[in-house]
Amino acid sequence: MHILVVGGxxxxxxxxxxxxxxxxxxxxxxxxxxxMLSASDKHMYQPGLLYVAxxxxxxxxxxxxxxxxxxxxxDFHVDPVEKFDLDNNSVTTKSGxxxxxxILCIATxxxxxxxxxxxxxxxxxxxxTEADALAMYKKLQKFEGGKVVVATGVPHKCPMxxxxxTFFLIDYFKKRGIWDKVDLHYTYPIGRVHxxxxxxxxxxxxxxxxxxxxxxxxxxxxxxxxxxxSEEDSSAEFDLLVTVPPHKGQQVIEDNELGAGGFIPTDxxxxxxEGRENVFVLGDTTNLPISKAGSTAHFEAEALGxxxxxxxxxxxxxxxxxxxxxxxxxxxxxxxxxxxxDYNNPPNPQAPTSGLHWFKTAYNRMYWASxxxxx
Amino acid sequence: MSDRILVDxxxxxxxxxxxxxxxxxxxxxxxxxLELLSTDEGSAADIPEWVNKVGHEIIESFKEDDVLxxxxxxxx
Ligand SMILES: Cc1cc2nc3c(=O)[nH]c(=O)nc-3n(C[C@H](O)[C@H](O)[C@H](O)COP(=O)(O)OP(=O)(O)OC[C@H]3O[C@@H](n4cnc5c(N)ncnc54)[C@H](O)[C@@H]3O)c2cc1C
Numbered sequence: 210m211h212i213l214v215v216g217g218x219x220x221x222x223x224x225x226x227x228x229x230x231x232x233x234x235x236x237x238x239x240x241x242x243x244x245m246l247s248a249s250d251k252h253m254y255q256p257g258l259l260y261v262a263x264x265x266x267x268x269x270x271x272x273x274x275x276x277x278x279x280x281x282x283x284d285f286h287v288d289p290v291e292k293f294d295l296d297n298n299s300v301t302t303k304s305g306x307x308x309x310x311x312i313l314c315i316a317t318x319x320x321x322x323x324x325x326x327x328x329x330x331x332x333x334x335x336x337x338t339e340a341d342a343l344a345m346y347k348k349l350q351k352f353e354g355g356k357v358v359v360a361t362g363v364p365h366k367c368p369m370x371x372x373x374x375t376f377f378l379i380d381y382f383k384k385r386g387i388w389d390k391v392d393l394h395y396t397y398p399i400g401r402v403h404x405x406x407x408x409x410x411x412x413x414x415x416x417x418x419x420x421x422x423x424x425x426x427x428x429x430x431x432x433x434x435x436x437x438x439s440e441e442d443s444s445a446e447f448d449l450l451v452t453v454p455p456h457k458g459q460q461v462i463e464d465n466e467l468g469a470g471g472f473i474p475t476d477x478x479x480x481x482x483e484g485r486e487n488v489f490v491l492g493d494t495t496n497l498p499i500s501k502a503g504s505t506a507h508f509e510a511e512a513l514g515x516x517x518x519x520x521x522x523x524x525x526x527x528x529x530x531x532x533x534x535x536x537x538x539x540x541x542x543x544x545x546x547x548x549x550x551d552y553n554n555p556p557n558p559q560a561p562t563s564g565l566h567w568f569k570t571a572y573n574r575m576y577w578a579s580x581x582x583x584x
Numbered sequence: 585m586s587d588r589i590l591v592d593x594x595x596x597x598x599x600x601x602x603x604x605x606x607x608x609x610x611x612x613x614x615x616x617x618l619e620l621l622s623t624d625e626g627s628a629a630d631i632p633e634w635v636n637k638v639g640h641e642i643i644e645s646f647k648e649d650d651v652l653x654x655x656x657x658x659x660x
Contacts, residue, residue: 325610364607368598399602400630426634428606441637455610470611477592498596498604534598552595 210241210521213308215290215300216316217247217275219255219580220492220506224314226582227514229280232521236282241521243282244310246302248289248317250275253339254576256503259370259539262336262345263377266573271339278580290317293465295485312487312517315473316510317462319366319493319501321454326362328432333360333452336374348449349381354390355448360429360437362455363398364472366493366501369538369548370453371395372403372412376541378451379419393420394445396427396437405548405556408538415540456501458494472496477552478529480513489513500534507579508533537569545569589618594651601627602634605656609640612658617643620654627652 214225225245235241252275260266276285292301299309321337323330334345357378361371375395382388395402395416401409402416402423416423428440429452438444457463458471467473467482474483475495482488491513492506499505509530516526532552539545540561547565548556578584591608593601601622608618620631628645631654635642643655 363603363610364599398606399600400633404598404600404603406626426637428638441634470607498591498593498599498601500598532595548598550597555597 210235210311211309212241212243212312212314212517212521213300213310214243214245214314214316215247216318216492216494217245217249217252217279217285218316218318218492218506219503220316220318220494220510221245221247221314222252222275222278222580223507223510223582224316224491224514224517225283226278226280226580227510228517229282230582231514231518233282235521242284244284244286244308245279246286246288246290246300246308247275248287250287252278252580254573255337256367256576257573258336258339258342259367259373259377260573261339261342262334262374263349263381264346265377268339268343270573273577273580278577280582290461291464293461293467295467295482295488298487310487312489312520314489314491314513314517315462315467315482315494316490316492316506317459317494319364319456319458319471321365322457323362323452323454325455325457326429326432329362329429329452329454332432332434332437333450333454335452335454337366337454345451352387352449354387356392356394356446357449357451358437358445358447359393359395359451359453360427360445361397361453362429364501365453365456367453367536368404368500368502369536371397372408373539374451374453375416375421376539379421380541392422394447395421395423396439396445397423397425398428400425405550405558407556407558408548411546411558411560456493462494468496477532479516479526480509480530489517499532500536502534502536504533504535508535537565537572539566539569587617588655589616591618591620594621594623596624600624602630605631605654606634609656609658614658614660616658618656618658620652620656622652622654623650624652627654631656 544561545566
């Protein structure tokens with residue numbers, strides 16, 4: 210059996226390592242093989258970008274060599290896929306190689322698409338790439354006060370980012386001693402300040418306490434110099450606009466017509482691509498109505514690792530993905546909380562504590578062990 | 585109608601039904617109809633509120649086996 214994993218980010222790496230351990234006997238005998246194709250020889254810890262944007266982490270802490278995170282039995286190549294030929298169980302890579310598979314796993318992630326909103330890329334600070342996070346930090350350092358607006362597009366990865374960047378901005382401006390010169394205004398696409406109701410119920414009074422104003426049902430339509438205009442015919446004036454941009458899947462997914470917006474139609478529980486029994490999808494690339502988060506990719510990878518190994522070894526999958534997501538929420542002022550939920554159980558976040566903030570800080574370093582499958 | 589875009593947001597807490605609808609509306613062409621499935625109690629109020637505020641159209645809304653179906657037309 211040849212298992213091909215496309216994408217070496219959070220989901221692909223955890224899945225490939227999980228499979229390599231479960232199928233170690235088959236890999237040794239040569240009856241199975243795991244190949245990973247990715248677009249980079251580096252693995253980025255993307256949640257670190259949030260910290261880079263406010264000067265809390267250096268960019269050198271964001272990367273590891275991808276190969277160093279993988280089990281040695283995984284055949285890893287930096288050679289991105291350009292064509293998917295699902296009818297013939299093969300892909301073609303950038304270097305022109307045609308690679309056949311028995312089982313395909315797609316984990317190519319998602320990317321910010323500020324270009325989808327006229328004027329957004331030109332006028333807003335973002336923190337979803339290394340270059341953007343660094344540029345945002347430079348801009349913040351020069352900022353001496355005025356109107357700051359946080360505006361969020363949909364869909365976006367990391368559902369906690371809009372709140373976290375807002376709390377981090379409050380901390381940042383306080384630390385610089387210019388908080389009294391800042392009017393911070395938070396906007397959000399739906400009718401409360403966060404998609405999770407208990408999180409919204411906690412965050413709104415925190416905003417009130419800090420003097421942060423907010424407007425809900427605000428979906429960006431256009432940005433012109435100094436003003437962001439919403440689909441709902443409202444607008445907010447700014448001296449500094451910080452955005453969580455709308456996201457898309459990768460271009461290669463759109464070009465191969467695997468799913469609208471680059472998101473692949475995926476079965477909620479089996480995680481196979483709809484209509485394809487030997488193609489599995491995980492992480493941000495799915496069209497599932499759940500959070501685009503590393504923890505989602507992680508739990509999906511664990512479920513798929515068990516299932517694909519069972520398929521290879523006994524011809525039948527053994528479990529279903531239950532929709533589990535776990536997200537830390539940085540609450541500013543050295544505190545954090547978390548939200549955990551699945552398809553059947555809503556979250557019930559507790560009051561933020563400094564202990565959880567330190568746990569999240571430790572996790573930022575433990576992530577590499579998690580990607581290797583050690584924790 | 586077979587060419588309706590189905591947005592299955594049952595049993596989802598985050599991003600939740602309204603955010604799922606907004607994402608799918610953005611990808612759809614003007615004139616498209618979307619059928620949103622939701623098990624979230626709040627959807628009966630907050631989906632029509634957003635749809636009306638932006639100026640799209642609610643075609644139909646009904647509950648079947650505890651699932652709320654809201655059919656929305658993208659008008660602009
Ligand atoms: C600022 C920020 C903060 C975040 N905070 C959190 C957080 O606190 N908690 C949390 O759980 N999540 C967080 N996330 C989200 C998390 O990083 C993503 O959800 C997660 O990385 C998704 O994993 P993935 O495997 O789907 O995609 P990715 O990790 O993005 O990996 C995609 C991989 O696909 C490869 N690839 C792309 N195109 C191709 C191609 N054509 N062929 C082959 N390979 C290809 C890429 O090189 C990459 O290796 C955050 C993200 C950001 C940006």
